[in-house]
Amino acid sequence: MILIEAKDLCKEYVNEEVKTPVLHDLNFKIEEGEFVAIMGPSGSGKSTLMHILSFLDKISCGKYLFKNKDVSEFSDDQLAEMRSKEVGFIFQAFNLLPRTTVLENVMLPLIYNGLSATARNFKAKQALISVGLEHRLNYFTNQLSGGEKQRVAIARALVNDPSVIFADEPTGNLDSKSGLQVMKILQSLNEEGKTIILVTHERYTAEHAKRILRIKDGVIVSDEQVLNRQMAQTADELVK
Amino acid sequence: MNIFENIHSVWHIIGRNKIRSFLTMLGIIIGVMAVIIVMSVGAGAQSLILNQVKSMGSNLVGILPGKADEKGPPASAMGIVITTLKDEDLKTLLKEIPYYTAATGYVKGTDTVSWREQQTDTNFTGVNGDYINVEDAKIEMGRFFSEEEEKTNSRVAVLGSEVYEDLFLDQNPIGQQIKIKKTYFTIVGVMKKRGVSGMQNQDNQIFIPLSTAQKLLLGINHISFARLKVDNAKNVDSAVEQTKIILREKHKIDNPENDDFSVRSMAQGVESITQITGALTMFLVAVAAIALVVGGVGIMNIMLAAVQERTREIGLRKAVGAKNKNIIVQFLIESIMITALGGLIGIILGIFISFLVAKIAQSLGYDWNFVISISSIVLGCFVSVGVGLIFGIIPARKASQLNPIEALRYE
Numbered sequence: 001m002i003l004i005e006a007k008d009l010c011k012e013y014v015n016e017e018v019k020t021p022v023l024h025d026l027n028f029k030i031e032e033g034e035f036v037a038i039m040g041p042s043g044s045g046k047s048t049l050m051h052i053l054s055f056l057d058k059i060s061c062g063k064y065l066f067k068n069k070d071v072s073e074f075s076d077d078q079l080a081e082m083r084s085k086e087v088g089f090i091f092q093a094f095n096l097l098p099r100t101t102v103l104e105n106v107m108l109p110l111i112y113n114g115l116s117a118t119a120r121n122f123k124a125k126q127a128l129i130s131v132g133l134e135h136r137l138n139y140f141t142n143q144l145s146g147g148e149k150q151r152v153a154i155a156r157a158l159v160n161d162p163s164v165i166f167a168d169e170p171t172g173n174l175d176s177k178s179g180l181q182v183m184k185i186l187q188s189l190n191e192e193g194k195t196i197i198l199v200t201h202e203r204y205t206a207e208h209a210k211r212i213l214r215i216k217d218g219v220i221v222s223d224e225q226v227l228n229r230q231m232a233q234t235a236d237e238l239v240k
Numbered sequence: 241m242n243i244f245e246n247i248h249s250v251w252h253i254i255g256r257n258k259i260r261s262f263l264t265m266l267g268i269i270i271g272v273m274a275v276i277i278v279m280s281v282g283a284g285a286q287s288l289i290l291n292q293v294k295s296m297g298s299n300l301v302g303i304l305p306g307k308a309d310e311k312g313p314p315a316s317a318m319g320i321v322i323t324t325l326k327d328e329d330l331k332t333l334l335k336e337i338p339y340y341t342a343a344t345g346y347v348k349g350t351d352t353v354s355w356r357e358q359q360t361d362t363n364f365t366g367v368n369g370d371y372i373n374v375e376d377a378k379i380e381m382g383r384f385f386s387e388e389e390e391k392t393n394s395r396v397a398v399l400g401s402e403v404y405e406d407l408f409l410d411q412n413p414i415g416q417q418i419k420i421k422k423t424y425f426t427i428v429g430v431m432k433k434r435g436v437s438g439m440q441n442q443d444n445q446i447f448i449p450l451s452t453a454q455k456l457l458l459g460i461n462h463i464s465f466a467r468l469k470v471d472n473a474k475n476v477d478s479a480v481e482q483t484k485i486i487l488r489e490k491h492k493i494d495n496p497e498n499d500d501f502s503v504r505s506m507a508q509g510v511e512s513i514t515q516i517t518g519a520l521t522m523f524l525v526a527v528a529a530i531a532l533v534v535g536g537v538g539i540m541n542i543m544l545a546a547v548q549e550r551t552r553e554i555g556l557r558k559a560v561g562a563k564n565k566n567i568i569v570q571f572l573i574e575s576i577m578i579t580a581l582g583g584l585i586g587i588i589l590g591i592f593i594s595f596l597v598a599k600i601a602q603s604l605g606y607d608w609n610f611v612i613s614i615s616s617i618v619l620g621c622f623v624s625v626g627v628g629l630i631f632g633i634i635p636a637r638k639a640s641q642l643n644p645i646e647a648l649r650y651e
Contacts, residue, residue: 056559056645077563084561095556095648099256109560117245156560 004030008062022048023218035190037198037209045218050199054166055082088157092169094149096141103137106155127155147178164195183208184232250574264542267535268582272620274528276590282521283611291607300506303466307499323462324500339475342373345463355418360406364446366453382414382429390449397425401433402443476505536631543635555647567640575632583624
């Protein structure tokens, strides 16, 4: 099933009547269960594309279909609803709440979709077990290592059982060993059927995905399957 | 997320920043506390004044020389001497109006009084022999002077309890001679202790016959004011009306506009005192409310800083599905909880301090009631929640309108 479809999708920023085009007429499809890396140098528009695909930003022209539904004209509240139900985020800077426990951080997305406290607690614990952090439930996030923080963030991205997980430079703030562990988790999540969209500027990291969308100056310059895929399971460490 | 979970999580935020939360609350605490104290002390002071007025008896009618509008102050209260009211007027009123059972005029002076080597500065008050009936005063020893003695300009005196203590310590004063303005008076009695009544210390006075005071000490023939006792509370109003008619007749006044006297019942006096103290209390409450506005600005300031400080948190919450209204509710609950908590502390402190004030006043011998009105507590609650709501809305809106992408990148 086609999860994401961009039709002549474009984006421009308007600042004091000066238009800055960022994305030009993008056309691509992403199927359910894919592991796609969006790759490009800084300023290429890859982050903007991720923000649009993850309902954080709106398009300027063209169409964005999610599960065959046109979301181009969605209101702010409808987009919030989509973020709440359909996507999970993993950020470069983790973005965990300080002075808050691991469990509370993971429960955060569930607060906004109306689950009872008991159900939230249960689902958050399940998500933390799946990233191997069941022994850290009541730790404060500032007591964790970088790798553990990113695993908490992965658990948070998983907890509402989203259709797609967006990982924005997830290894960027990590040492190679922790980075490898994160990629390992992402790959195994994909094995279990999760759609994952990875945004990175590093070729090596991108090669952990199955498909790479290369983007430069707001246009897709190549869209190909990864032939020699990096498998985090077998590698010793993430070489940068 | 329901309200209770919001409150729970905000409680954690407040708990984590104890000192900052307390300082933020301080303005509200002081403001609410001040409102509660002012209202309580105002009510206490009002009860004190009313108790004093009532202690003179409520069936009294007072006459002041000079025209006055019934609610405003009489001319004599502003230091203007008007000589139109005479003792004969009272005699006529007593004779003509059956409701009056007793009447007395008053003249007052201040001088040094001496007995042997002892001296004290005190007030002397010239009154009629009826005085103790009019004011329900009691005699401690001896007797009050008689109407007869009053008519004959006798040089007799009755001491207030404080004057007695100052001059005689514990000796028997009856029959002793004291000197006021080079004139010797024979003491015939001592009054029972009465405390402060009618805004005057009744114990630091010497009572002498009215005519004696007028002729020998002051050299006047008018009286400063008069009080008359009515037999029954329900006759007070008609007594007041008849008094006006008779005085106009006697003073040959055709038009009430030209009255040279004013007549009021104690009930009217009580009413005007209530009005004055009420207005004063409201003024002080308004002053105290300024503290609440200042407190509110403090809350807004801190909440704006909190929005800035938690920009990434807001961005994250939006990214994981929070709608604008979720963010507004979260920050509004936070500011309201801070002000409500401050209000609660302010109410408790205010009640406690009002209670202390009442206890201290009571221990000083004042007839002071400890009054905390429900309305002041309700006002305190509403105002503190209202301040949180009003001053929290701008920061909360600001938080909700943050762009999640920019907020997540915020350093």
